[in-house]
Amino acid sequence: MDQIDTARQDYETNGFAVVRHMFTEDEVEHLRDHYMSLRTSGSYPGDFDGVDITSEDPLKRFPRMIHMHRWDADSLKWLLDARIATMLTSLLGEEPYAVQTMLYFKPAGARGQALHQDQYYLRVKPGTCIAAWLALDDCDEENGCMRVAPGTQNLPVLCPTRADTSVSFTDVTVPIPSDLEVTPVFMKAGDVLFFNGSLIHGSFPNRSRDRFRRSLIGHYITGSATEVGRFYHPALRMDGSMIELDASAGGGPCGVWTEKGGTATVEMNTVGLDTERHE
Numbered sequence: 001m002d003q004i005d006t007a008r009q010d011y012e013t014n015g016f017a018v019v020r021h022m023f024t025e026d027e028v029e030h031l032r033d034h035y036m037s038l039r040t041s042g043s044y045p046g047d048f049d050g051v052d053i054t055s056e057d058p059l060k061r062f063p064r065m066i067h068m069h070r071w072d073a074d075s076l077k078w079l080l081d082a083r084i085a086t087m088l089t090s091l092l093g094e095e096p097y098a099v100q101t102m103l104y105f106k107p108a109g110a111r112g113q114a115l116h117q118d119q120y121y122l123r124v125k126p127g128t129c130i131a132a133w134l135a136l137d138d139c140d141e142e143n144g145c146m147r148v149a150p151g152t153q154n155l156p157v158l159c160p161t162r163a164d165t166s167v168s169f170t171d172v173t174v175p176i177p178s179d180l181e182v183t184p185v186f187m188k189a190g191d192v193l194f195f196n197g198s199l200i201h202g203s204f205p206n207r208s209r210d211r212f213r214r215s216l217i218g219h220y221i222t223g224s225a226t227e228v229g230r231f232y233h234p235a236l237r238m239d240g241s242m243i244e245l246d247a248s249a250g251g252g253p254c255g256v257w258t259e260k261g262g263t264a265t266v267e268m269n270t271v272g273l274d275t276e277r278h279e
């Protein structure tokens with residue numbers, strides 16, 4: 001089986017796939033240098049909480065960047081990269097639209113991101129979203145690698161609860177049954193993790209003394225989608241042209257865990273989701 005077939009099989013079974021060595025060492029080095037130089041030289045649209053180089057909080061010194069592809073040519077080029085387009089088309093069975101870039105610096109001591117589903121934020125209809133998460137550093141448990149719950153890709157969007165903000169920079173999370181497996185994803189710089197928008201995932205803090213855990217993330221949606229949350233407009237075809245989609249409304253029903261015959265299952269709660277949020 002070739003790399004694409006293996007990834008498709010992993011994605012279908014587990015809701016995620018890791019493609020090794022997708023970007024070369026030179027490419028990764030260029031991207032790392034590029035974003036470090038951007039981050040240390042100013043503020044950008046998407047720095048919602050600003051940058052404070054004197055802060056004790058590593059995430060205030062190195063906040064994540066959002067939607068860089070709207071003003072940075074290198075980010076746009078990466079978002080629309082032909083290797084990613086080919087892989088996404090194979091995983092989704094249709095061409096994707098690109099809607100978001102993010103750069104997480106996650107320096108030593110930085111908090112992680114509590115378990116969540118990206119569909120909670122993107123609200124793609126019909127269909128779902130998919131992430132391409134490129135490791136710019138080797139990632140392991142020490143520096144807060146990604147963690148995923150295999151097989152959760154077919155769950156509906158779950159009703160969120162409050163996250164522990166001493167270990168997560170986001171304030172919402174999804175509850176999980178005690179026996180649900182959440183596994184670390186060990187990656188080398190240049191590997192890409194593709195994951196389904198309903199897959200439960202997140203990360204713990206970076207507990208290392210001096211290692212960054214930088215990652216460049218692209219969010220995409222299925223090409224048959226007609227709606228996505230307003231924050232993600234405009235969507236782009238993989239040739240860079242814009243496509244007009246409707247803005248999906250916030251709110252609506254969400255799933256809650258219940259136990260039936262000793263097995264945890266999800267039932268829909270009509271009380272619904274809270275307000276419109278973005279990742």
Ligand SMILES: O=C(O)CCC(=O)C(=O)O
Pocket residue numbers: 104112113118131133145146201202203215217279
């Ligand atoms: O990089 C992380 O720690 C979390 C990223 C994430 O959850 C996402 O891209 O949806």
